[in-house]
Amino acid sequence: MSELDTTAATAPAPTAAPAGHALSAAEADTLREISQRVLWLSAAIVDAANRGRPNTSGVKVGGHQASSASMVDIMVALWFHELTSLDRVSVKPHASPVLHAINHLLGDLDASYLPTLRAKGGLQSYPSRLKDPDTVDFSTGSVGIGATAALWAAISHRYVRSQFADAPPAGRFVSLLGDAELDEGAIWEAVADPQVASLGELLWVVDLNRQSLDRVVPDIQIARLQGMFAAAGWQVVTLKWGRLISALFSRPGGEELRRRLEEMPNEEYQRMLRVDSSQVADRIMGDTTTGQGGSAQLRALLDQVPAAQLAAAVRDLGGHDLGLLVDTFGAVDDHRPTVVFAYTVKGRGLPTEGHPNNHSALLTEAQMRALADASGTSLEDPWRAFEPDSAAADLCRGRGAALRRTPVPPPASVTVPTALGHPHRKPVSTQAALGRLLADLKHDAPAAAARVVTCSPDVASSTNLGGWINKTGVWSVQDRRDWFADDAERVLKWHEVATGQHIELGIAEVNLVGLLGELGATWSRWGERLIPIATLYDPFVSRALEPWSYGIYSGGQSILVGTPSGVTLAPEGGAHQSITTPSIGLEQPGCVAWEPAFAADLEWTFLHAMSQVGVPGGTSAYFRLSTRPIDPALAALPEDPALLERRRRQAIAGGYRLSPHAPASDEVTLVGVGALMPEVLEAASVLAAAGVSAGVVCLTSPDLVFRSWQQRSSRGVGEGSGIVDLLFPAAAAAPLVTVLDGHPHTLSFLAGVRGDRTRCLGVTDFGQSSGLADAYALHGIDAGSIADAALSLLGR
Structure with missing residues (x-):
């Protein structure tokens, strides 16, 4: 196997595994018995889901018996010898049956679930922290993203421990990943982050079976991979061969x-695994007729080894030697992260072993019966337990007790205020208003501020986090000297201390949202509530969306701020002008999308979003903000406290009317979002001068208005409320002109609220560098275009 060669000049020497055997012969035999049973159970779980379940749909259920088999020994060595109850493990997606099999043997999963893989209410196709009935530490359906989750969880735990003295301890953070996952860019963005090199609690084990979904992977450059990890400060351990x-x-x-x-x-190696044992020696010798085959001495060695033993020996890779694995896991350096490259055979121990197309191959009934016989069980009684007085049963009971966890206590109650009460008198952008809100929060609501942690991919100052950072500091694993502390001209104070509340990452949005998701899960992992807030440029939300969505799916609650947004960022040009992000936000499950126009709206909606983060049943939020200063007087805030509170409640429900007249007087209704509200109000004035009564609706969250439309039976102000009927009462139908700095599709649903004739204005093409007025005119979202659209709807 050419990729086994690790002697390339550019590669570091792999760390050798310890020479001594930590397991006694009896212990090794017991582990091997358990490993064989786990192999059977994982295969039987997939078999039951396919052959054993009625299926009238014609849609394949599927599963991955071969991918599971290559991981069995690695996972048995961990769960049945190495792990503690404090450890957290991310398991590669296609090995989910192995995880469920192990949890069953440990007493963490009832046998009734074993036949339910990929069935409603049963075991999920891939490990799911929220949806599976047994213990799953990380959801890993998204290849590459789940593997890095343990890394971000390690940083999140360190952050929690640095902020709260009574936070519970943690052990190792382990990722079990397939070698094909190393193709994913998310892996290398995470590995390269400078903070990672200090995470001694981090352990990655790469299942190096050298197969992907479609093929045997040719010439993996293991030396190159070793070198990349080593260059990032990792300890690199390579387990090529077993002791046999x-x-x-x-x-x-x-x-x-x-x-x-x-x-x-x-x-060639994997083809050798497929031949009869009597042919293995000849395969090793190669073509001796050309002078390129093995020597007489090699032939003599091979002739001394019985065929069956030789066939077993060539399969004896490091990832299948339980004693070697146990020794290795117990001896890794705990002062820096460790990666173990464990060579394995895909399908190890199955009839499909080593076959290039075994990824989704399913064993036949005859093959399952043969595997059952080899595993001391039967196809008729597939979930048979070990004999109660056996060494295997004793070990399962003992490890089950050792790994049992104390339930996580609910997070402490933290009150987030509904408003800070500071007046907004000067023109200000929503981005700047966010910076002011966070800076004021430290003084006005210190208990809530203590739970806030901000993150940014090297854009903290340009997204207005400077005031917050000056007050809280930048979090670091250890305090770092600030060489610019005596520079009187410096505005942003960059104090890197262990008690800081801002985490700065490199320019890697995937890392940002990966960390965000894990910071947002600390309330359920360790009972410590955090309110993680990340700022990044809105055009790059799409780049970060998949891993952020994964974090939400896994139970991470957070606030993502995309700013600046839209073509309002006119001088920056088309590459920095987001178009589709409002629609993305509206369609993201587990999240509420907001785009407030005025500083007061931002304050109310952002504090409300904060109150929903880090709590049972909570939700994430996406804010789309702007750098365009807007005069707060345009918001026409009521002076009466009761009316002001009514406005706030409507703002957090999704929107409010800005027109002084009742909806019944509308000849046309203008609906605006975010930075375009000045143009909407100006268009209303133009129409009024033309004798047209135009109502104005300001939406703070098209997302919540859409939900209100979908849930009209619900009443009461708040999420899922009747806000849509308040804004668009059925008795006051009028044509609609909708406008936002984004794709017009976002608001097109409003046409269905009352069946109004509607014209949707927005941005449907890439922009270019220009002034603000030119940008709005270019895309037809200026005041004149809005008024023209309204008059056209009215036939004028």
């Missing part, structure tokens, strides 16, 4: 045997 075949390497001809196997291409 290593004993052969020490005999005469053994070095040639090693060299032959390590120079063998992946495809």
Whole structure:
């Protein structure tokens, strides 16, 4: 196998596994018995979901018996010897049956669930922290993203411990990933982050089975991968061969045997696994007629080994040697992160072992019966337990008790104020208003502020987090000297301390939202509530969406602020002008999308969003903000406290009317969002001068208005309320002109609220560098275009 060669000049020398065997012979035998049972259970779980379940739809249920098999020994060594109740493990997606099999043996999953893989109410297709009935630490359906989640969880726990003295401890954060996952960019963005090099609690184990979904992967450059991890400060351990075949390497001809196997291409090696044991020696010798085959000494060595033993030896890779795995996991350096490259065979122990198309292959009934016989069970009684007085049963009971966790206590109650009460008198952008809100929060609501942690991918100052950072500091694993502390001209104070509340990452949005999701899960992992807030440029929300969505799916609650947004960022040009993000926000599950226009709206809606983060049943939020200063007088805030509170409640429900007249007087209704409200109000004035009574509706959250439309039977102001009927009463039908700095599709649903004739204005093409007025005119979202659209609807 050519990729086994780790002697390339650019690669670091792999760390050797310890020489001593930590397991006694009896312990090793018990672990092997459990491993064989886990192999059976994982295969049987998939088999039951396919052959054992009625299926009239014609849609394949599927599962991954081969991908599970390569992970069995690695996971058995961890769960049945190495892990503690404080450890948290991310399991590669296709090995979910192994995780469920292990949890069953540990007493954490009732046998009634084992036949329910991919069935309603049953075991999920991939590990799911929220949807599976047994213990799952990380959801890993998204390849590459789930593997990095444990890394961000490690940082999140360190942050929690640095802020709250009574926060519970944690152990190792382990990721079990397939070698094909190393193709994912998310992996390398995370590995390269400078803070990661200090995470000694981080352990990654790569299931190096050298197969992806469609093929045997040719010539993986293991030396290159080793070098990349080592360059990032990781300890690199490589487990190539088990101890059975290593004993052969020490005999005469053994070095040639090693060299032959390590120079063998992946495809040739795996083809050798498929032949009869009597042919293995000849496969190793190669074509001796050309002078390129093995030597007489190698032949002599191979002739000394019985065929069955030789076939077992060539399969004896490091990822299947339980004793070697146990020794390795117990001896890693705990002062820096560790990656273990564990060589395995995809489908190990199954009839599909090593086959290039085994990824989704399912065993036949006859093959399942043969596997059952080899595993001490039967197809008729697939979930048979170990004999109660057996060593295997004793170990399962003991490990189950050792790994049992204390239930996580509910997070402490923290009150987030509904408003801060500071007047907004000067023109200000919503982005600047957010900066002021966070800075004021530290003084006005210190208990809530203590739970806030902000994050940014190197854009903290340009997204107005400077005031907050000056007050709280930048979080670091350890205090760092501030060499600019005596610089009187510096406005942003960059104090990196262990008690800071801002985490700065490099320019990698995937890292940002990966950390955000785990910071947003600390309330359910360790009972400590955080309110994580991340700012990034809105055009890059799409880049970060998939891992952020994964974090929400996994139970992470957070606030993502996309700012600045839209073509309002006119001089920056088309590359920095977001178009589709309002629609993305409206359609993201587990999240409320907001786009407030005025500073007061931002204050009310943002505080409300904060109150929903880090609590049972909470939700994430996406805010789309602008750098365009807007005069707060345009909001026409009521002076009467009761009316002002009514306005606030409407703002957090999704929107409010800005017109002084009743909806019944509307000849046309103008609906605006965010930074375009000045143009909407100006268009209303133009129409009034033309004798047209135009109502004006300001939406703070098209998302919540859409939900209100979908849930009209609900009443009471708030999410899912009747706000849509308040804004668009059925008795006051009028044509609608909707406008926002984004794709017009976002507000097109409003046409269905009352069946009004509607014209949707927005941005449907890439922009260009220009002034603000030119940008709005270019896309037809200026006041003149809005008024023209209204007059056209009225036939004038």
